[in-house]
Amino acid sequence: MSDPIIRSLLDTDLYKLTMQQVVLHQFPGVQAEYQFRCRNTPAFPMAELLPAVNRQLDALCELRFTPDEIAYLRSLRYLKPDYVDYLELFHLNRRFISVTPRADGRLDIHARGPMVQAMMFEIYVLAIVNELYFDELIRRQGIAGGHEATLEEGRRRIGAKVDKIRAFQTSLPANAPPLLLADFGTRRRFSRDWLEEVVKVLHAGVPDVFRGTSNMDLARRLGLTPIGTMAHEFLQAFQALDVNLRQFQKAALESWVQEYRGDLGIALTDVVGMDAFLADFDLYFAKLFDGLRHDSGDPVVWGEKMIEHYHKLRIDPATKMLTFSDSLDIDRAIALYGHFATRTQVSFGIGTNLTNDLGIEPLQIVMKLVRCNDRPVAKLSDTANKLMCDDPVFLAYLRQIFNLERI
Structure with a gap:
């Protein structure tokens, strides 16, 4: 077998661990199913990668956290100490x-089992599929200079991004x-080594701007701040737990508050759309959470709605953080900064455009929660092609409950 792509269980996003801790503490017996999906058309049938993917998964399942990683x-x-004991x-x-x-010709990948297990496969699987795909694509295309020429183009592009950030910094009063x-690109990276190179370039080149990475392994080894709180799957799970469906967002947010008591206070807003989220994000939650994360829909419309919501609750938006993370590049981040930074705190999590911008079309791959305790769950984002649900009856019911006919 070729070298393992995943060499450390810390080679994942922080929010997988923070969500797993809540699952372990509050609903450890829940069963879950995750489904892989590629939203764009690959350059060749990805099913041809199946033997290599299986070998990589075999190697992944041999890994354990090391003593140094546990100490970190x-x-x-x-x-919590008991959660780290579990890890x-x-x-x-x-x-x-x-x-x-x-x-x-596509790949069908399913993780099924206890949620504390199944939820952890996602980031590893996406990183494995990406790296195998791009290695094979470069081989098939016969690109002059091969892998190294592709990396050189990537270096040129990340260097231009650093120059652009520096120029913008210089222009600010x-x-x-x-x-x-922050780097949010583990799941969409070109390769493990390229992700590390990009993070090192950003940390060295714009240290006052680069605030950290979602990747726990790099955060530990490079002395960076790990970034992340929750993902869609956390709120989705509550659609299938023993709570009133109309109240699932409030139940999820309350669960998070009880677990973290003021830490990790950025909430995700688009599991059933921004408007439905705001209907549940009342004064209680608005005061308890430090801010919100945007991951679908028009970011300007989203930000304006959030600022208006804080004003209605008589909360100063300048005391809250709006984190943008949907398909960002440097230009878009700078534009959003210019639009919002005088009225509220803003930050930006950039993924694919940092860690997979090398002149080859990136894969748009995800691995999402589709069932919990053998009941369907859904993600109804403010961007239509991000919808994820394998049960049309449940989807119709959810739309009715939250008045989401237009999504």
Whole structure:
């Protein structure tokens, strides 16, 4: 077998661990199913990668957290001692994930089992599929200079981004709010080594702007701040737990508050659309959470709605953080900074455009929660092509409950 792509269980996003801790503490017996999807058309049938994907998954399931990694996790105050004890014993069980070819040449990947297990496959699977795909694509295309020429183009592009950020910093007045960028690109990276190179370039080139990375392994080894709180799957799970469906967002937010008691206070808004979220995000939650994360729909419309909502609740938006993370590039981040930074705190999590911008079309791959306790769940984002649900009856019911006919 070729070298393992995933060499550390910390090679994942922080929010997988923060969500897993809540699941372990508050609903450890929940069963879950995650489904892989590619939203664009690959350059060749991805089912041809199946043997290599299976070999990589075999290697992944042999990994354990090392003593140094456990010591690092114990240093993070929001991770509870008993949860880190659990991670010291943790490993992924191979029987909970399957990979099969589809008739259309795509890959069918499902993780099924206890949620504390199944939820952890996502980031590893996406990183594995990406790296195998791009290695094979470069080989097939016969690109002059091959892999190294592709990396050189990537270096040229990330260098231009650093220059653009520096020029924008120079143009700001001395008392301007800071421009804050973080790497959110683990799941969409070109390769493990390229992600590390990009993060090092940003950290060295714009240290006052680059605030950290979602990747726990890089955060530990490079002394960076790990960034992340929750993803859609956390709120989606409550659609299938023993709570009134109309109240699932409030139940999820309350669960988070009880677990973290003021830490990790950025909430995600688009599991059933921004308007439905704001109907549940009352004064209680608006005061308890530090801010919100945008991940679908028009970011300017979203930000304006959020500022208006804070004003209605008589909360100063300048005391809150709006984090933008949907398909961003440097130009878009700078434009959003210019629009909002004088009225509220802003930060930007950039993924694909940082870690997979090398002149080859990136894959748009996801692995999302589709069932919980054998009941369907749905993600109804403010962007139509991000909808994820395998049960049209439940989807119709959810739309009715939240008055979401237009989504």
